[in-house]
Amino acid sequence: MIRLDDRDLEILRILSAEARITKADLARRINLSATPAWERLKRLEKAGLIAGYRAEISLKALGPHVTVFVAVELAGHMVEDFTRFEGALADYPEVTACWALGGGFDYLMQVVTRDIDSYQRLVDRMLEARIGLARYYTYVVTKPVKGPGLPPLGLLAGLQKD
Incomplete structure (x- = not known):
């Protein structure tokens, strides 16, 4: 099991909302230079935490x-x-x-x-x-009220209390 920190969780949060974000923008948003951000991203992909990238179709x-x-x-x-x-x-x-x-x-x-x-x-x-x-x-379904969202990553990773 991979050990996650706050930056890893932030990468997952950002990508779940903006899968097409550039690597440079992702690095800037998590306050890292491009290479360490890219290495973290690859580590998360290799660990299976990022199962894929897709577009949300209207x-x-x-x-x-x-x-x-x-x-x-x-x-x-x-x-x-x-x-x-x-x-x-x-x-x-x-x-x-x-x-x-x-x-x-x-x-x-x-x-x-x-x-x-x-x-x-x-x-x-x-x-x-x-x-x-x-x-x-x-x-x-008569109307959508709340769509599929991001689960509480910090809680699931054991970094937050219930």
Whole structure:
């Protein structure tokens, strides 16, 4: 496990908001010269703390869409049932995220598609494919309130108290 300091955390914070920042600007913002800043960045990448760089796409600007969260219960609860369901998700690009859950539901899926009819066709295809989907509960997003943000890095790295 890599040991982080305040500068490392600041690099992660900055990159999570501004992935396209230049190396010179990043170095200036963390009060280091370019070479030590670059070395820190490479160390964070090598340690797997930076999983990738991506652009945030404005779906609203792209066109009409609907986001739906779907709580899923599988018909079976053997290892092969979970493996089959998880493997099948690669065939459904509308499923933009999925989390395995402990508790009442087996999974929580995030679905983004054109409209509610398109969503229902997706669910019908999943049911017909016999991937183990027994029950599903649909929650349509009416408006975003708070988007995915940066987790409390200092707390997770053990540099801050709860």
